Amino acid sequence: MKAVKALLxxxxxxxxVVLAGGLMIPPKxxxxxxxxxxxxxxxxxPLIADPRAWKQWSAWNQRDPAMVIDYSGPASGAGAxxxxxxxxxxxxxxxxTTAEAPKSLSYELYFPDFGSTSTGEFRLTPSxxxxxxxxxxDGDMGRNPLNRWMGLFMDRMVGPDFDAGLAKLKALAEKP
Numbered sequence: 001m002k003a004v005k006a007l008l009x010x011x012x013x014x015x016x017v018v019l020a021g022g023l024m025i026p027p028k029x030x031x032x033x034x035x036x037x038x039x040x041x042x043x044x045x046p047l048i049a050d051p052r053a054w055k056q057w058s059a060w061n062q063r064d065p066a067m068v069i070d071y072s073g074p075a076s077g078a079g080a081x082x083x084x085x086x087x088x089x090x091x092x093x094x095x096x097t098t099a100e101a102p103k104s105l106s107y108e109l110y111f112p113d114f115g116s117t118s119t120g121e122f123r124l125t126p127s128x129x130x131x132x133x134x135x136x137x138d139g140d141m142g143r144n145p146l147n148r149w150m151g152l153f154m155d156r157m158v159g160p161d162f163d164a165g166l167a168k169l170k171a172l173a174e175k176p
Contacts, residue, residue: 027143027148028139028151029139029151030136031137031158032137033136034166035132035170036133037131039130039131040102040131043173045101045102045124047172048105048169049077049099050076050080051071057168057169057171059164060089062164063088066086067084067086067089068086070082077105078098079096091111092110093110094109095108104123105122108120114147116141116142118138119137133166135166137158139151
């Protein structure tokens with residue numbers, strides 16, 4: 001009986017530490033990756049600004065070829081929207097909010113399963129012989145202490161997908 005009581009106390013303390021610790025973790029997270037591409041911004045920008053083009057380079061689309069995608073709004077740039085349903089990648093919606101061709105594109109990303117919204121941006125900066133492409137995403141995990149713990153790992157969870165996507169974008173943009 002003492003062992004069960006001690007185990008219950010230990011579990012209660014562990015839960016308290018996880019919840020209290022989660023409340024002390026900042027709710028905001030940021031993920032940023034960059035790559036140099038040997039192509040002009042004019043060649044890269046259409047691959048980013050057109051949601052239909054993401055199928056060619058996005059790691060998420062590559063992982064689930066059966067992903068069901070609906071497009072709305074203009075074909076590219078501000079106002080373009082794509083929503084998807086995927087068993088492996090989850091459901092989501094990305095709306096391009098601002099576009100300054102061929103320099104930048106901002107978006108809002110919504111995941112209904114988590115009730116979370118993040119914002120992101122692509123920046124294309126001309127550099128020696130090509131373009132420096134930066135992809136960033138910022139989000140707020142809210143007041144839920146368990147979500148805040150997840151926020152600590154967003155760079156490790158999303159960063160590799162950004163790296164893979166940027167590498168495929170590079171290969172695509174550098175094709176003659």
